[in-house]
Amino acid sequence: MMWSDMRETASNCTELIEKTANVLDDDTLKLLFVSVQENNINLCIHSAVKQSVTFFLIRNHLLIN
Secondary structure (H helix, E strand, O other): OOOOOOOOOOOOOHHHHHHHHHHOOOHHHHHHHHHHHHHHHHHHHHHHHHHHHHHHHHHHHHHHO
16 A cells, blocks of 8 residues: 555655645645645755754864864
């Protein structure tokens, strides 16, 4: 089943996202779906940048001390 791995942290659920987008026939729902996906991407980017900065600061602090 394609949803069996959704609870995994590394899962991206690409197939589910594609199938959902394909069955939406209302334009408003499609726009909402795309907006949610875009927000999810933005949150992932923000989180990755924040983790990278934190790692950089900790690493530099350890190297200085």
